[in-house]
Amino acid sequence: MRSSAGTARTILAPVLLGIALLAVWQLVIVAFDVKPFIVPGPVAIGGEFGKNISTVLAGAAVTGWNALVGLVVGAVVGILFAVLAALVRVVDELSAAVVSAVAVVPIVALAPVLYSMFGAGAETARQLVAAIAVFIPVYINTLRGLRQVRPVHRDLLHVYAASAWQTSRTVTIPGALPFIFTGLRIASSLAVISALIAEYFGGPVGGLGKSITTAASGSNYSLAWAYVLGAILVGLVFYSVTLGIERIATRHYKPAT
């Protein structure tokens, strides 16, 4: 009973706050006669969103797919690389410098270069941008998690004369799961943002990013904002799904003795 009341409150409170904010926003637009090119009101954006729901959904599918491919590829490579770095010292030492270098590069800046590499007609460049953006937080967090083995577990596996791989498989990697998911949660939003921004630099039309720039340059501000709303929803879906999987996968990871 109490937990359902708690859930209702944690969901209801932000929803009410959101509605209140939207109302204030609309009120300000009407009261001060704010022009749509500065910012349109929520009613106008909602109207455009409803009218163009099929193109928004189609754009969301394109951008979302690119983000998903990038997320999966970047996460798999990031986790594998971190496991390798945790097992082999040389890999760790070599990659430390490379990863810090890559971490400070604004990944989307690579987009124009990648478009010329893979051809402007393919989505590959966007997926690659998302994958590289995802790789960094997943790799860093996974590696941190892999180094957090509890001494009692380390002793136990030593007593069992377990091989390095057995230790990784049974203790180190499952133990790192909460850290991996922290990385994935950050990465899920990054994947959507990167895939979206990469569209600004070229490539085929159809995605939400391209639709936003097209609508904005055509002075169709409410429509542009409708696409932005679509992008926000895609980001929310990615984040929530990742969070949901995390909750299920780590449900027994309470501080155990």
Added chain:
Amino acid sequence: MSDAFVSPAPAATTASVTPAAVEVVGVDKIFTAKKKATVTALEKVDLTVAPGEFVSLIGPSGCGKSTLLRLIADLDSPSLGSISVFGKTARQARLDQEYGIAFQQAGLLPWRTVTGNIELPLELHGVGSAARKARSAELLALVGLSDFAQSYPDQLSGGMQQRVAIARALAESPRLLLMDEPFGALDEMTRERMQTELVRITAETGAAVVFVTHSIPEAVYLSNRVVVMSPRPGRIRDVLTVSLGSAAERTEQLRENEAFFENVSRVRELLHGEAPVGIRGVETR
């Protein structure tokens, strides 16, 4: 001195043919921390544990009990002296899984069920899944947790988690159990119940036990012999043979028994006694 080497009655007849469960001879352990003074955790430690014997190590914290246990378990190596387990080097005994071990922390893997935790050592050593299942069911019955086979550690109390850890230590039917304050984190009631269960379990399995504790009644209740240690440097101050009867006779009533209290006082005197008792204290100075 001689006390330390006398085997209890049941094992005495076979002592000449069967190697001791644990034989520690002249062991020193010196830790050298970086840029800090060295710590002599153990000095001139001799200890023999016969097969099937229950020996407790007791002493104030920091006297090297855990260190001694870790040396026997080959989790660390002595600076001087030698250790053998069933006639093998500590390392070989570990590789052959001659002992099971339990720590103060249960150290269960939170992402595995109770069954999965008990089966971990079997799985790592290539035991087939049918045999694993049979063995874990057996062990769960032994520690009274059959109803919790599919539970996760976070769904169990501290005492239940510790019982799972003991079942895991027994998984490969070791002839020796090493336990470092396994009941140290439990409340008094649970603790006494676990002690009674441990007496029953060791009687059923016939395993020798080296048991670290800092509770005097616990040491007396469980042991055939109590090894009293003194700190800085960690040494064996004295060894007390406790004869409170067989496992079957060691019921809850024993805790109220005259002989029990007598042994408790003797251990207390040895622990707090000013003058080092026994030859060991004399021969070095």
